[in-house]
Amino acid sequence: MSEESSRISIRNRVFAAIALTATVLASTACNSSGPGDKASASGGSISIAEFEPDHLTPGWGNTFQTDQAAALFAPLAQFDANNEVELVQAESITTSDNRVWTVKIKPGWTFHNGEEVTAQSYVDGINTAAYGPNAWSSNYSLAIIEGYDALNPTTGDPTTKVLSGLKVVDPQTFEVTLKSPNSQFLVGIAGPVTAWFPLPKAALDDLAAYDKAPIGNGPFQMDGKWENPTDSVKVKAYEAYKGTKPKVSKIEFKIYTSADTVYTDLLAGSVDLNGTYARLPSTKLAQVRSDFSERVVANPIIYTQWLGFPLGDKRYSDIRVRQAISMAIDRETITSKIFGGLYTPATGVLAPGTIGGSPDECGEYCKFDPAKAKALLAVAGGWSGPMELQYIAGQGSEPYLQAIANSIRQNLGIADVQLVASPTATEYLSALTAGAKGPFATGYAGYPSPSDILTGAFQKGSPYNPRTGFYSSPTMDSLVDQAYHATTSEEATGLFHAAEAQIMKDFPVAPVYNINQIIAYNDRLETPKANVLGLMLDQITLK
């Protein structure tokens, strides 16, 4: 083949490639979906930004399905705008001893396929969540129910698929028997991200297929299937819904991978608002108010961020060292400068919005006082060597942690303060469990009951105990137990606060800040409402 002709054929090939490219792109344009759901005055449809859920069935997947679950399913109870528990599908939830709870549901409610919602539907749903091998993420929350262990043996297969603590009394009533009295039961089942949802018979035959288009009992029904995880989830109003009808007729949950892109899309107006767990990147908080002016909602949500300590490490085992480090953190300036005033300085481990309030149990140790901090550290024996703050990369934690590191360096006189990033959450978790090498940034997202964080993290053996440096206090445990047996909510609150006071007295962690749920929304909406659990979907209104 001569050089000439080989070069000609190269040129032809290049042109052919370009032509092929154009054809492929043109055909892609023909095959792809139409333009996105831009703002339109008619039709009453909105779009909400979400991160990718792994399952849509409530109770099965991670927290990123919260809003979708709230649209498709009606809970037994939920929180209203004042953070009070209000019944939705349940007509009454009563108990005489905090141990056996009788749930009566409203009659006549139907699933989106017309099947009636009965007590059996609920029992089926709860049993499916409780059955260990299903690996539903809400499984663990059912550990308080009698019979749970039979469905979740530590070795071998479960012997049964039904909880002995669940009993259908009549088509509208079922009974729940807990292993031990728990005054916080009702609070624990309110809201969209729980295991307490009914399943229709269609679900029980094929859960995987059901998950692609869940048939729920809520104000919205699926509008099409959710085939690929990155597809939008589209829902439309369910005409036969017996509860409070929503104010919009269609919602599209657009899926994003990056919080920064959510923010940019909100700015451009191509999505109407960000969902409960599609949190705005913390690096953008300082400019949210200037970018969106009044179109910002900041609402307390239960989350406390703290600096944990490896309590077994002798450098940190002296409480005065931990308190000194805590007093070197300028929470006010950090929250106002780095978080644009949208987050609040922490005053304890309970977050604002918790039922019963969040008293200031931390006191002076959560106030910035460099002189006192330095003095306290000196009394404790001073510090030598490096201090390595641990955190997970890629979550926007760097700015506030650098501020803390700078403050420790400049105010406590510790020359070598480093930030050590774990590239992945899995690695971070195992590093914490093995024993962290220094103070570590972590937190707890929880339920509005104080018992959630107290038993979820601060009890020995609890799932998130590593995040507290393996803190354990029998005094604290017994106070919580007494609160479970309390007969009035005031009594329970008092005991929970005493438990928190005990924790702050031992000071295993230095609470830093509490977050608010920040919602930035499009001009075409009325101000969205949110409560302590998240967005209230049925209240979103177009102007």
Place this chain on the structure above:
Amino acid sequence: MGRYTVRRLIQMVFVFFGVTLIIYAAVWALPGDPIRALSGNRPMSESTINSLREQFHLNDPFYMQYLTYIGNLLRGDLGTDFSGRSVAQQMGSRWPVTINLALMALLFEAVFGIALGTIAAVRGKVTDYVILFFSISIISLPVFVLAYMGQILLGVKAGIFPVSGINEGWLSYILPGFILATTGMASVARLVRSSVLENLKADYTRTAHAKGLSNFRVLTRHVLRNSLIPAVTFLAIDLGYLMGGAIVIEGVFNLPGIGQLLFRSTAAQEGAVVVGVASLLVLIFLLTNLLVDLLYGVLDPRIGYE
């Protein structure tokens, strides 16, 4: 040539299995327990964790896990991720996005690169330096800076392009494709420029001029043809890279492609996904390299393959 190709193909099989083994071992060796991390902010019972570990053979020794995986692979079963979603389906839904992005970027690289390179070579020193400066300035900014700036300025503020997502057909790929193409564009421009400069001084060019052909004719019919070889080889290799998925671009523009899938699965230590995607990428690289080497052997007679 034929024997060489066959030999390379056989080597490819070995390399492919070797690489999948290394990648599998690499994911396996990452510290941390991916099943525990799966629960995120909701704790899992020991029984659930155990049953998941059983289901994914995570308690088996390494070689058993690898052999099970290869066995399934040979049967066409790519497995599922830890949440039960099919790897094959996820890859299948994401590949077209990556291919569209790659082709769009390649188009920009080819068109703008060749145009700028030719102009730089033909038009004189000042234009040459301006183009050189411009193209080098673009590549001296990290891609995430360019991506965010482009998104804000052209997407949000000017409203010319969609800000994110793939909802607007091929329009969605223009801005991300262009930004992805910037580095390649600069390289192609420089390659074309130096080849054109060389060829402009060659004897046959002078002959063509002497024959009375116009500058334009000389350029397009003779010089360009010969000057495009290095650029085309570069573009062929670049396509291999682009297919690998552009992690940053996909993240910034919310394009559900292979890059983001690989990124997140690596962080979550999802062995099945990472090995599935990475093995396919390795295959593409190997094939592209083989094609380029063959192309090279055809074009440059000094390179011989025994």
Place this chain on the structure above:
Amino acid sequence: MSDHVLSDNPTIVPVVEPMNDLTTQSSLARDAWNDMRRNPVFLLSASVVLLMLVMAVWPGLFAGWFGSGDPRQCDLAVSNNGPAPGHPFGFDTQGCDVYANVIHGASASISVGLLVTLFCFVLAVVLGSISGFFGGWYDAVISRISDVFFGFPFLLGALILLTSFSERSIWTVSFVLALLGWPTLARLMRSTVKSVIDVDYVLAARGLGASNWRIITRHILPNAVTPVIVLSTLNIGAFIVAEATLTFLGVGLQYPAISWGLQLSAAQSSFTVSPHLLIFPSLFLGVTVVSFVLLGDVVRDAFDPKLR
């Protein structure tokens, strides 16, 4: 690599004509030097490169011009404030002086660029020469190994390597970048070696009984290595930029290190409200990269006899 973390200029580059003897070699060098000396672009880019290198080695020389010059003297109260007396570039999110940080950032960024280039260069020359000169099984093995590195998912490799090193220093980050960048350069070396190897004088040398080592070092290397050198200077800039992208992805340098990559990564989210955080490090990074690349370009043009 995705996203052109490294800029590529792989297999084809104008091949340098072989030199027959030492006098011709040195006169080419002398000719090139004479050309470059008079080229304003060369003078400009070379001086900027020199300036940046001095800045990288002695930041203190420049940092104190306007204020205290201490990049770690930070006051959160002035977070993100713009330029002020004594602080011509303003303050960053932590309230530290941007000017001092940008000056000090040269050190880490340029070090990474140079280190990676050096690693890649050595690996590429050695492996590329072996592969190109001996051919056969050596070539097959080395080429397939480089294929593996080409195809290995970048992030996975970076994660593995960085989790096995306990610290993230300039050395570890450079090592990771180098491991992912050498295949391109090696392929180039291999192809230039292959094109030089059958030339007459090499055959003559063989006929005279020269050993392989002598042929490689005295005849092949000097001719084949020039494109690799030139490409390496072009790559220095690319690697400096790659460090920034690595940091952005979470696998690069971190506090308390100071580098342009860290500054850019932190600045990109607020550039609409605090553009000064992005502008000044970008300016310095851009000028440095442009200078290195222009320098490389000028050197290549000067040494390429085909352009005379």
